[in-house]
Amino acid sequence: MFPVNTYVLWDDTKEAAIIDCGCLYEKEKQTLKEYITSNKLTVKHLLNTHLHLDHIFGNTFVVQTFGVQPEACQADEFWLEESVKQSRMLGFNWHEAPAPIGKYLKDGDTVSFGNTLLEAIHVPGHSPGSLVYYCKAHNCMFAGDVLFRGTIGRTDLMGGNFDTLVEGIRTRLFTLPLDTTVYPGHGAQTTIQNETMENPFFKGLNP
C-alpha cells in the first residue's frame, strides 16, 4: 500500500545491514528472508533512517528472524507509538507492536559491518530524527525521506520543518561529492549533482 525501499547492504565478507525494513505482508517478509539466506548473509544491523510507519513495518520481523535490534535516532522515538496510532487510522492490519530502538544513533556516529563503514548524518525536517547513512568509500548515501529524485520529504507531519530540511540538505548533503549516488526511501535513485541542478527546491543552486 505504501511502496517503500528496503535496502540490504552487504560486501565480500557476507556481513549485511538492512536499512528501513518496510515489509508488512508475509510475502514481503519471506522475500527478504529468502534473499538473505540464499546469499548466505549474516545480518549485523537493522538501521532506520527514521521511524515513520512505512519504514518500520518489518522491524519486529527482522528482530525475531535475524536477532538484531533497530538502530535509530532518539528524536524519532515518539514515532513508534504514533505509527501504531496512524496505522490504525489508515486501516492497516499491523499486528505486531513495533520493536523498540535497541541502539541510539546520532550525527557523526559510524556503523560498520564486514569491510563497510557508514556514517550517520542527522538531517531533521522531514522527521526530527532523520538520519542519512553515508558510505564514503562507495560514494553513496541512503537518504530515507530527506531527499528524493526531483523533490524533498514532506514536512507537514509531526515534528517536521520545511526550513530546517532545506537548510540541512544544502549544508550537509550538497556539500558531499557531486557524483554521490542517493538511494532514497521511496522511488528511484539519483545523484547529488542531479538534485542541485534539477530539484525544484534547489534549482540552479551553486553548492
Ligand SMILES: [Zn+2]
Ligand atoms: Zn517518512
Ligand SMILES: [Zn+2]
Ligand atoms: Zn517514507
